Amino acid sequence: MxxxxxxxxxxxxxxxxxxxxFAVAGGRQVVRAVDGVSFDIHRGETLSLVGxxxxxxxxxxxxxxxxxxxxEGEMRIGDVSLPARTAADRRRLRRSAQMxxxxxYSSLNPRMRVGDIIAEPLRANGIGATRGERQKRVAxxxxxxxxxxxxxxxxxxxxSGGQRQRIxxxxxxxxxxxxxxxxxxxxxxxxxxQAQIVNLLGGLQKRLHLTYLFIAHDLAVVRYVSSxxxxxxxxxxxxxxxxxxxIRNPSHPYTQALLAAVPGIDPAREATxxxxxxxxxxPSPINPPSGCAFHPRCPLAEARCSREVPRPHRLSATHxxxxxxxxxxxxxSKG
Amino acid sequence: MTVSEPPxxxxxxxxTTVSVQGRQAHALDDVSFQVRKGECVAIVGxxxxxxxxxxxxxxxxxxxxxxxxxxxxxxxxxxxxxxLNQEQMRAFRGDRISMIFxxxxxxxxxxxxxGHQISEPLIYHKGLGRKAARKKAAQLLAQVQVADAExxxxxxxxxxxxxxxxxxxxxxxxxxxxxxxxxxxxxxALDVTIQAQILEILRDLARGRGxxxxxxxxxxxxxxxxxxxxxxxxAGRVVESGPVAEVFxxxxxxxxxxxxxxxxxxxxxxxxxxxxxxGQPSGVFDRPSGCAFHPRCPLAFDRCWAETPPLEEFRPGxxxxxxADE
Ligand SMILES: Nc1ncnc2c1ncn2[C@@H]1O[C@H](COP(=O)(O)OP(=O)(O)OP(=O)(O)O)[C@@H](O)[C@H]1O
Ligand SMILES: Nc1ncnc2c1ncn2[C@@H]1O[C@H](COP(=O)(O)OP(=O)(O)OP(=O)(O)O)[C@@H](O)[C@H]1O
Ligand SMILES: [Mg+2]
Ligand SMILES: [Mg+2]
Numbered sequence: 001m002x003x004x005x006x007x008x009x010x011x012x013x014x015x016x017x018x019x020x021x022f023a024v025a026g027g028r029q030v031v032r033a034v035d036g037v038s039f040d041i042h043r044g045e046t047l048s049l050v051g052x053x054x055x056x057x058x059x060x061x062x063x064x065x066x067x068x069x070x071x072e073g074e075m076r077i078g079d080v081s082l083p084a085r086t087a088a089d090r091r092r093l094r095r096s097a098q099m100x101x102x103x104x105y106s107s108l109n110p111r112m113r114v115g116d117i118i119a120e121p122l123r124a125n126g127i128g129a130t131r132g133e134r135q136k137r138v139a140x141x142x143x144x145x146x147x148x149x150x151x152x153x154x155x156x157x158x159x160s161g162g163q164r165q166r167i168x169x170x171x172x173x174x175x176x177x178x179x180x181x182x183x184x185x186x187x188x189x190x191x192x193x194q195a196q197i198v199n200l201l202g203g204l205q206k207r208l209h210l211t212y213l214f215i216a217h218d219l220a221v222v223r224y225v226s227s228x229x230x231x232x233x234x235x236x237x238x239x240x241x242x243x244x245x246x247i248r249n250p251s252h253p254y255t256q257a258l259l260a261a262v263p264g265i266d267p268a269r270e271a272t273x274x275x276x277x278x279x280x281x282x283p284s285p286i287n288p289p290s291g292c293a294f295h296p297r298c299p300l301a302e303a304r305c306s307r308e309v310p311r312p313h314r315l316s317a318t319h320x321x322x323x324x325x326x327x328x329x330x331x332x333s334k335g
Numbered sequence: 336m337t338v339s340e341p342p343x344x345x346x347x348x349x350x351t352t353v354s355v356q357g358r359q360a361h362a363l364d365d366v367s368f369q370v371r372k373g374e375c376v377a378i379v380g381x382x383x384x385x386x387x388x389x390x391x392x393x394x395x396x397x398x399x400x401x402x403x404x405x406x407x408x409x410x411x412x413x414x415x416x417x418x419l420n421q422e423q424m425r426a427f428r429g430d431r432i433s434m435i436f437x438x439x440x441x442x443x444x445x446x447x448x449x450g451h452q453i454s455e456p457l458i459y460h461k462g463l464g465r466k467a468a469r470k471k472a473a474q475l476l477a478q479v480q481v482a483d484a485e486x487x488x489x490x491x492x493x494x495x496x497x498x499x500x501x502x503x504x505x506x507x508x509x510x511x512x513x514x515x516x517x518x519x520x521x522x523x524a525l526d527v528t529i530q531a532q533i534l535e536i537l538r539d540l541a542r543g544r545g546x547x548x549x550x551x552x553x554x555x556x557x558x559x560x561x562x563x564x565x566x567x568x569x570a571g572r573v574v575e576s577g578p579v580a581e582v583f584x585x586x587x588x589x590x591x592x593x594x595x596x597x598x599x600x601x602x603x604x605x606x607x608x609x610x611x612x613x614g615q616p617s618g619v620f621d622r623p624s625g626c627a628f629h630p631r632c633p634l635a636f637d638r639c640w641a642e643t644p645p646l647e648e649f650r651p652g653x654x655x656x657x658x659a660d661e
Pocket of ligand 1 (some may be wrong): 022023024031032033051052054055057058059189261284331
């Protein structure tokens, strides 16, 4: 699907002030799962969303796919504004945005043959007039993800976890989407299989000019796949920047703590590392802490951090972090 | 920890036989390693390599009769655990040897409070009364850094977060001050931040109390940061073992090298793509002949499919089982 406006500078995906809320406890309480998130994703790039469990990563992806209701905010994929209003828009969206899931076991229907699993989005989107045409396309897709053509006749349980993830990827790229949301696509896989899938996703991105939103826990994987990285904490983006900005120059104390927690594989370096260990756990989004939601765990928190919500602070044209201390540090140098 | 002291645990030639529908195969084949007091020994390897089965064999919890230990010995403080009957083994389990399982939700009982579950081994093994056990349970929970421990003893597992459940598991495992603890992927499902907190607690306990720790993990990073010794398993056999700095600094087995080349790291070169190991491990019943790694091995030659290489010490403390590059 090509962008009707044709402006190459225009991001493919754009999210502004997105809020998603869930009513719980019989409607008496509200989970602010996503609480004011904004980002753009340009064509051909990978934006990764990282953060601890419960920070709202999956919910952002679900909002983009229209499977959870949006409380506030604006979103756009290509030239379709979300939520899609017309049937034609919904159809275009179904074709142009796809998802790859974490669990290669539960995300494939165990009773359907692999060929039918992959052909389903083709049929649903009216691609390939005849069964024969669809079969040809399925064989092509299997080849693209590195599976033999006769895989089409088998059932999912006849495949290993890594092979099932390939089937899920084949299904996701079947409709030639522009945009794919990958929700923890390698977390459940063994390291050697993980490397195969990371490489496959990278290869397909180049070949098919795909744009990814990559949701992941593992910062080392994220480092390999990302163009840019957004760090979420309790429903908010606390830092966003290019891969190198966020990894080499992490500016929010939460990003710094996340990075320090990732062990490297050089034992000499690990032995001498004096990690700033992050204590405690992510609080409940039902009753988030006042001010900066990170303040109860932040080693640098000051009095005002519990009172005022920090605004995103611009560190470069592409790098922002929301921390009161950053605003202070750069105050004198402001021109 | 001195080298002259006898090891706490010596596993030698451990072999288990799996029987399914009349077919038999060795799931573990000639596994040998030692654990000393205060030492953290990590076991790594891909899914199905036999890590959990090694742990279950030590605990006397193999799912008999499908899986039985058919050769070798597991000596713990002078006793071969494989010769004990179930009742004798129960006296060790949870007392002198304890284990934290891969999935805390399945090993914590949902109908009992956390306090009840931490108290249980204290009552069973140490003969403590309910009240004394509960007091000790609160201390244990506080020790694994659960805030407000006293109050939380009355909560049920589902009222705990994943990280807190894992801590409660550790507290239960530590209750009787074990000499050996086995942690089977204690942090795989947790955030890196919580993983770091929990592994730090375990390592400090090992060092502080002289407890032997067997840490089973997929993560080479966890091994590098927390373990003293590493055992690399492939298809039920130990293919390389030794001090972590030595094995990761000079990996010898092509499988270990392969693992190291395919994990993304925070400092690796981003220009070169990750190098996956070709293919995938085989199941217990279709293990290749000779060295089971040979179909995936870049260095394999004819001897590798004919003969199984033994685990040999080729540098002090550093063992490998590989025919290449003698
Ligand atoms: N349908 C729902 N009803 C109520 N609460 C929900 C629902 N979906 C998500 N939440 C809550 O919203 C918050 C964000 O959840 P989300 O699944 O987006 O987190 P995540 O960052 O993807 O976490 P993980 O890393 O564990 O996948 C959590 O507190 C979660 O419990
Ligand atoms: N009860 C059983 N019956 C038959 N085979 C079994 C049984 N339990 C384990 N196995 C097999 O024994 C081998 C070793 O399994 P084990 O659970 O020890 O692997 P693991 O290294 O712990 O893997 P993971 O990383 O997935 O936990 C596997 O091939 C497994 O399929
Ligand atoms: Mg999620
Ligand atoms: Mg296991």
